[in-house]
Amino acid sequence: MVSSRKIINSLQPYVPGKPIEDVQREYGLTEVIKIASNENPYGCSELAKKAMMEAMSTPALYPDGNATLLKEALSTYLKVNKDQLLFGAGSDEILTMIATVFVNPGDEVISCTPSFPRYKSAVQLMDGKFVEVPTMDYTFDLEGILKAITDKTKIIFIANPNNPTGTMITKQQQLEFIKKVPSDVLIVLDEAYYEFAKDGDYPESIPLLKEYDNIIILRTFSKAYGLASLRVGYAISHPTIIDLINRVRGPFNVTTMAQKAAIAALKDQEFVNSTVKANKKVREYTYKKCEELGISYADSHTNFVMMDVGKPGAEIFVELQKKGIIIRPIGPTNLIRVTLGTMEQMEKFFAEIEKLV
Numbered sequence: 001m002v003s004s005r006k007i008i009n010s011l012q013p014y015v016p017g018k019p020i021e022d023v024q025r026e027y028g029l030t031e032v033i034k035i036a037s038n039e040n041p042y043g044c045s046e047l048a049k050k051a052m053m054e055a056m057s058t059p060a061l062y063p064d065g066n067a068t069l070l071k072e073a074l075s076t077y078l079k080v081n082k083d084q085l086l087f088g089a090g091s092d093e094i095l096t097m098i099a100t101v102f103v104n105p106g107d108e109v110i111s112c113t114p115s116f117p118r119y120k121s122a123v124q125l126m127d128g129k130f131v132e133v134p135t136m137d138y139t140f141d142l143e144g145i146l147k148a149i150t151d152k153t154k155i156i157f158i159a160n161p162n163n164p165t166g167t168m169i170t171k172q173q174q175l176e177f178i179k180k181v182p183s184d185v186l187i188v189l190d191e192a193y194y195e196f197a198k199d200g201d202y203p204e205s206i207p208l209l210k211e212y213d214n215i216i217i218l219r220t221f222s223k224a225y226g227l228a229s230l231r232v233g234y235a236i237s238h239p240t241i242i243d244l245i246n247r248v249r250g251p252f253n254v255t256t257m258a259q260k261a262a263i264a265a266l267k268d269q270e271f272v273n274s275t276v277k278a279n280k281k282v283r284e285y286t287y288k289k290c291e292e293l294g295i296s297y298a299d300s301h302t303n304f305v306m307m308d309v310g311k312p313g314a315e316i317f318v319e320l321q322k323k324g325i326i327i328r329p330i331g332p333t334n335l336i337r338v339t340l341g342t343m344e345q346m347e348k349f350f351a352e353i354e355k356l357v
């Protein structure tokens with residue numbers, strides 16, 4: 001048998017949220033709701049759907065590897081230069097590209113735990129050392145991260161808001177932190193839930209790029225835009241950083257359908273606004289129900305809420321699944337992550353969780 005690189009043996013495949021069809025089959029259920037993967041329960045923009053239909057006429061042709069039109073549209077929308085943008089098959093693909101470009105064997109990369117598990121796998125893949133600082137009150141511990149910086153530190157990954165906790169760091173906290181990070185350490189600000197979090201104390205990170213050349217902002221069309229299945233996310237950074245990442249990017253990594261849908265989705269901010277508004281209402285309802293049931297939760301700035309259900313999340317996960325509700329347990333803890341579905345889906349969820357806690 002051919003042997004792999006050593007590190008591959010210690011990697012675990014990503015365990016995604018269970019697909020609806022699996023649960024239907026396993027438990028013989030017809031009605032199953034999935035509130036496990038932070039998908040948009042309201043679907044996506046009708047304009048995006050129309051654009052997808054149009055893209056169906058050219059499946060034989062390779063996509064535009066430069067994503068020219070999408071880049072133009074996004075650069076206008078974000079008011080950044082085109083050479084500051086790079087697209088990936090989801091922001092997830094960009095995480096891997098970042099590690100590929102910057103992590104030498106033995107380099108240290110810092111993030112918090114619990115956070116998005118893909119940071120760790122991207123770093124391990126490059127034989128880097130992943131340094132995990134525990135979150136404090138379920139929030140990114142920026143002081144702890146600063147203390148963990150050594151002369152081997154290469155990257156710091158910050159999910160803001162954080163997944164799976166939903167908490168955020170404020171504009172002021174982020175700025176103080178960035179000022180203290182050495183300029184040869186890359187700071188990745190993963191803003192997958194930007195659209196849900198913006199306003200209030202949430203940072204506007206793009207203006208920082210004028211002053212700092214060691215920041216990468218990651219955003220995605222998967223969450224608020226509701227295009228998760230198409231796989232399209234993007235990085236905003238200094239042109240030199242973008243140029244480096246572009247060297248490892250696959251030539252046709254974002255499909256034509258994804259590019260066209262993303263352009264259309266960008267034009268339909270009304271859809272995003274209505275999603276954010278509905279999400280807020282459901283989040284308030286969710287908090288209220290949690291308080292009634294004595295379930296504690298972390299303050300969320302996203303489309304999901306992390307709850308402490310007082311017994312192993314893995315058990316609650318199985319019990320809910322039997323009732324046709326898919327949520328996500330968080331490791332070997334009493335915590336679960338529940339995506340904010342429609343009001344109707346949440347009513348169903350609470351009707352069942354009520355019997356379990």
Ligand SMILES: *Cc1c(COP(=O)(O)O)cnc(C)c1O
Pocket residue numbers: 038089090091092093116159162163190192219220221222223228231232233
């Ligand atoms: C969902 C998510 C992503 C990845 O989304 P893509 O679908 O790959 O664009 C990245 N970071 C965090 C924190 C997420 O929750």
